[in-house]
Every structure is written in C-alpha cells, then in structure tokens.
Amino acid sequence: MRKAILAGLLCVFASCAPRPLVPPSNGTIIPTPAFWESITPIGEILADPSGYQGREVTILAYYRGWDLLGEAGVGPPLTRSDVAVADPTGCIYIAPAGEEAMKDIPLRPFDREATETLLRLHGQVRRSPRGQPYILVTKGEVWNGLPARVLLRVRRTGGIAGMDHELMAMADGTLYFLDRKNRLHVRWKTTPDAVARTVEGLRPFLDQEVGTPVPDGFAYAVTVQEGEQIRKVIFHEGTLPGAADPALAPLREWLREAMERAPYPPPTPTAHPDAVRAAIRFLAMQLDLSPEAIRVIAWEPVDWPDAALGCPEPGKVYAQIITPGYVVFLEARGETFRVHTDRTGERACRP
Incomplete structure (x- = not known):
C-alpha cells in the first residue's frame, strides 16, 4: 500500500515539474513543459492514420486557414470550409464537432496574419471516405507558446527581396523550414x-532587441521555450554587436542549408536577358555553386555613369561614357547578392 502511494506521489510531482531534455555537451539542462507529454505530433497521425482512427488526441499547431502556406499538399477532406493546422512534423485538416468546439478561435481562413496563431486542439482522429485523416475538434483554444518539442523558432524577414522564412528546431534534432512567401517547406535532421x-x-540575448533596423x-525574431516560459529576442542584422554573431551563426547556417534543400524551381534561362544569365554564371563562379542553385529575384536596365559599371576599383581609370547595362538581384545560400553588368553581359561585377 505504501509503495502504491509513493508511486502515485512521484507521478504527480513528475507531471507538474518541467521535464529535462538530453543535456548539451556543456552539461546544461534545458527544462521543457510537462504538458508536452500529452501532445500528439501531427506527423505521427499522418504516418499511421488507420492506427489513430477513432482515437482522442491533443495537438499544438499553427492555424493555416485554407492551407495558405502550402503545407498540406492535398485538398480538404470534407468540405471547402475545412481548415488546416501545422506543426513541424506535418499538416492536417480539422473540422469542428459542433458550434461550441471552436467558438474561442475567431480566425479567418484567408488571413495570412492568422497563420502565426498557435492553437491547442482536442478531438478525435477520423478518416474521410477517401481515407484522408483529419481531426474532428471538440475543444479548441488559442495557446501562447511553441508546438510540442520545439525548443526554438526563428522568423527571418527583410532583405532586398522581402524574404519571409521560418525555422523551427525540435529537441530530437528535427529542423523544419518554411518559405512563407513561396509556399515551400523542407524537413531534415541535425543532432539534439x-x-x-x-x-x-x-540565452544571453533573450528578452531584448539587439541592434536597430x-x-x-x-x-x-527568435522565440525560445524555456520550461513553462516563452522568451523572445529580435536581432537586426547590419547593426549587431560582435558578440551576437556566434549566437546567430547556427541559425544562419541552418537557413542557408534549408535554401539548398528546399524544392525551389530551377531558373528558366530563356526568361531573362543574356546579361542576367551572365550575372548568374558570374555569381556561381564566385560562390563555387551550380547556376541552378541561384535564383533571380529581380533585374532592371540601367545607364551606368561610366565604364566602371558602379564597381570602381581603386587606382583604375575608366572611360567616362554612359554605359548601358543591368542591375541584377540574385539569391543564393539564403542571401541576396547584387550584380552589375554591361548590356551584353560580357562584363559583370559586384559593388
């Protein structure tokens, strides 16, 4: 009897305390919320829909409306009013079990800003007549935090091309990248x-805004799950203190790798002038990349004031004549590059 009581007390205390993860090499333990244990990753449901058929589940997922970011890959299972939700492991459609089920979630399915809203949803896994899994939601609420087992989330915005990239890193090393603008995503693994x-x-930069726009x-914009607490920091590249570079380096590297892994369509050579294609080849040689790994963001014809093409080198003399050419913006490795050319593309340079 005493053993049973002791076991029960241990269970209660364990459920109330943050659960530690595998410690990093420096020995620091990162606590995680106890309620994560009750959350089912969407990817597990999608991997075994027949096994989950009829089961009650709770998920933590971002609202995606009418699959606004292209993560579901399929249409709605029941009606066109079905909406999608996504976590780093997958995307699934949901349908309310009744009028009261989602009365506290006043979100519009066509509103892209609503895709930042995290929801906690409880319901039963069902399958459509075509076999597509979905969740019949009996209770839903807006949630403050991150999806289960996600330790950090970063949203990178800005740049000349107006990028909008999202990256989530899970405790088991799973990385999920989403190009919100181009509706592309990819998953891969690093180490926990x-x-x-x-x-x-x-951690030293949390609860701050570092640099200026x-x-x-x-x-x-970085969000970190620390036990039951959510902490945030915003880094503005270009005005960062030197101490911030090592902290951002892994995020930059993951985003660079994501850009290489994501299924971006290859550029269509015939869609651009010869000078733009020459700019692609020029940048590919500089970065030691295949031209197929470089994406054209924008280009426009310009009249350079002299033969330097806007890239004068110290000590050189250039013909002082108006030189027609192009300014070309290219994307590679998750970064934006500017290339100047003459009209034919025989000469190219980076300012």
Whole structure:
C-alpha cells in the first residue's frame, strides 16, 4: 500500500515539474513543459492514420486557414470550409464537432496574419471516405507558446527581396523550414546536442532587441521555450554587436542549408536577358555553386555613369561614357547578392 502511494506521489510531482531534455555537451539542462507529454505530433497521425482512427488526441499547431502556406499538399477532406493546422512534423485538416468546439478561435481562413496563431486542439482522429485523416475538434483554444518539442523558432524577414522564412528546431534534432512567401517547406535532421547548444548561445540575448533596423536588412525574431516560459529576442542584422554573431551563426547556417534543400524551381534561362544569365554564371563562379542553385529575384536596365559599371576599383581609370547595362538581384545560400553588368553581359561585377 505504501509503495502504491509513493508511486502515485512521484507521478504527480513528475507531471507538474518541467521535464529535462538530453543535456548539451556543456552539461546544461534545458527544462521543457510537462504538458508536452500529452501532445500528439501531427506527423505521427499522418504516418499511421488507420492506427489513430477513432482515437482522442491533443495537438499544438499553427492555424493555416485554407492551407495558405502550402503545407498540406492535398485538398480538404470534407468540405471547402475545412481548415488546416501545422506543426513541424506535418499538416492536417480539422473540422469542428459542433458550434461550441471552436467558438474561442475567431480566425479567418484567408488571413495570412492568422497563420502565426498557435492553437491547442482536442478531438478525435477520423478518416474521410477517401481515407484522408483529419481531426474532428471538440475543444479548441488559442495557446501562447511553441508546438510540442520545439525548443526554438526563428522568423527571418527583410532583405532586398522581402524574404519571409521560418525555422523551427525540435529537441530530437528535427529542423523544419518554411518559405512563407513561396509556399515551400523542407524537413531534415541535425543532432539534439546542436539544437541545445544553439539555445544556450541565444540565452544571453533573450528578452531584448539587439541592434536597430536598417533598410533592406534582415530581422531575426527568435522565440525560445524555456520550461513553462516563452522568451523572445529580435536581432537586426547590419547593426549587431560582435558578440551576437556566434549566437546567430547556427541559425544562419541552418537557413542557408534549408535554401539548398528546399524544392525551389530551377531558373528558366530563356526568361531573362543574356546579361542576367551572365550575372548568374558570374555569381556561381564566385560562390563555387551550380547556376541552378541561384535564383533571380529581380533585374532592371540601367545607364551606368561610366565604364566602371558602379564597381570602381581603386587606382583604375575608366572611360567616362554612359554605359548601358543591368542591375541584377540574385539569391543564393539564403542571401541576396547584387550584380552589375554591361548590356551584353560580357562584363559583370559586384559593388
């Protein structure tokens, strides 16, 4: 009897306390919320829909409306009013079990701003007549936090091309990248230790805004789950103190790798003038990349004031004549590059 009581007390205390994850190499323990244990990742449901058929589940997922960010990959299972929700492991449609089920979630399915809203949803896994899984929601509420097992989330916005990238890192090392603008996503794995070290590196900057906004600069809005607490920091690239670079380095590297892994369509050579294609080849040689790994963002014809094409080198003399050409904006490795050319593309340079 005493053993049973002791076991019960241990269970109660364990459920109330934050659960530690595998410690990073420096020995620091990162606490996580106890309620995560009751959350089912969407990816597990999608991987075994017949096994989950009829089961009650609770999920933590972002509202995606009418699959506004292209994560579901399929149409709604029942009616056109069905909406999608997504976590880093997958995307699934939901349908309310009744009028009261989602009365506290006044979101519009066509509103892209609503896709930042995290929801806690409880319901039963069902399958449509075509076999597509969905969740019949009996209770839903807006939630403050991150999806289960996500230790950090970063949203990178800005740049000349107006990028809008999202990255989530999970405790098991799963990384999920979403190009919100181009509706592309990709998942891959790093190590749990790498994720934990990245969180530790960000900790000195949490609850701050680091740097100041600059035109065409990137902003990194980072959210970290620390036990039951959510902490945030915004980094403004271009005006950062040197100490911030090591903290941002893993995020930049993950975003660079994501851009290489994401299924971006290859550029269509015939869609651009010869000079633009020459700019692609020029940048590919500089970065030691395949031209197919470079994406054209924008280009426009310009009249350079002299033969330097806007890239004068110290000590050189240039013909002082108006030189027609192009300014070309290219994207590679998650960064934006500017290339100047003459009219034919025989000469190219970077300012």
